[in-house]
Amino acid sequence: MLATTERTTVRQRPQRGSHDPDLIAAILDEALTCTVAFVDDGRPVSIPTTHWRMGERVLFHGGMGSRLGRMMAAGADLCVTVTLVDGLVLARSAFHHSMNYRSVVLFGQAEEISGPAEKEAALAALIEKLTPGRYASVRPPTQKELAATRLLALPIAEGSAKVRSGPPVDDEADMSWPVWAGVVPVAVVKGEPVAG
Ligand SMILES: Cc1cc2nc3c(=O)[nH]c(=O)nc-3n(C[C@H](O)[C@H](O)[C@H](O)COP(=O)(O)OP(=O)(O)OC[C@H]3O[C@@H](n4cnc5c(N)ncnc54)[C@H](O)[C@@H]3O)c2cc1C
Numbered sequence: 001m002l003a004t005t006e007r008t009t010v011r012q013r014p015q016r017g018s019h020d021p022d023l024i025a026a027i028l029d030e031a032l033t034c035t036v037a038f039v040d041d042g043r044p045v046s047i048p049t050t051h052w053r054m055g056e057r058v059l060f061h062g063g064m065g066s067r068l069g070r071m072m073a074a075g076a077d078l079c080v081t082v083t084l085v086d087g088l089v090l091a092r093s094a095f096h097h098s099m100n101y102r103s104v105v106l107f108g109q110a111e112e113i114s115g116p117a118e119k120e121a122a123l124a125a126l127i128e129k130l131t132p133g134r135y136a137s138v139r140p141p142t143q144k145e146l147a148a149t150r151l152l153a154l155p156i157a158e159g160s161a162k163v164r165s166g167p168p169v170d171d172e173a174d175m176s177w178p179v180w181a182g183v184v185p186v187a188v189v190k191g192e193p194v195a196g
Helices: 021-030 067-073 116-130 143-147
Strands: 033-040 043-050 052-054 057-063 078-090 098-108 111-113 149-155 158-164 182-185
Touching (some): 021 078, 021 098, 021 158, 043 057, 052 116, 057 067, 057 116, 098 149, 116 149, 143 149
Antiparallel strands (some): 033 043, 033 078, 052 057, 057 149, 078 098, 098 158, 111 149
16 A cells, blocks of 8 residues: 555545555556646646556656756645546435546656667657557667657556445435436547558
8 A cells, every 4th residue: 555645645435545655557558648737837737638547657748848858857745636537426406416537546756768768769669658569669769869859757656546336325305306327437448540
């Protein structure tokens, strides 16, 4: 288990919270995107980006000029969130509508990875996450391309997961209300490839 810290204590509906590293890893692996939040010049900013996991670290990449990469490389305090929406929970009352989800919140500081071999292995892992088996077929990055790419790693050390699943939870008094209730599943699916 990850240690539960003051800021990773799940307060509302704590039974949905978890600090299980395997659950956190599974959510990180399934999600294609995350948001990275930090404070820049006293103001909060949250930037959507791509992430992938290698062992006990989450990786991020970007051009050398991007603010996100610069802030991460400078050791900014980060809060990374990942959300998978699994369903719309349609209750009998407006009040009890909800969503089924699996989400992760991570805190920490990233470290820049600058060795070319480590960079290439990490970028290969990104392509393999998105399309398993593809890296062996593509042109590998040149030294110039590697130098132009900033790579950062955030340890999965302080964080939490939260999961809601199952049907709506209606009040007993609403159970005979004449409306359909249940869950509409939601999923991200890959469509038919379109050559380009
Ligand atoms: C798809 C989706 C829809 C949601 N819709 C709503 C909504 O409409 N209204 C609403 O109030 N809440 C919603 N939530 C839940 C929301 O994420 C918080 O859990 C909720 O606001 C309760 O936070 P808190 O005040 O107990 O904890 P906070 O004090 O905000 O958080 C304390 C700590 O608990 C952990 N934590 C809290 N929430 C999560 C989470 N979702 N995933 C992982 N770790 C978490 C983090 O470590 C955080 O630092 C939704 C979540 C998801 C994923």
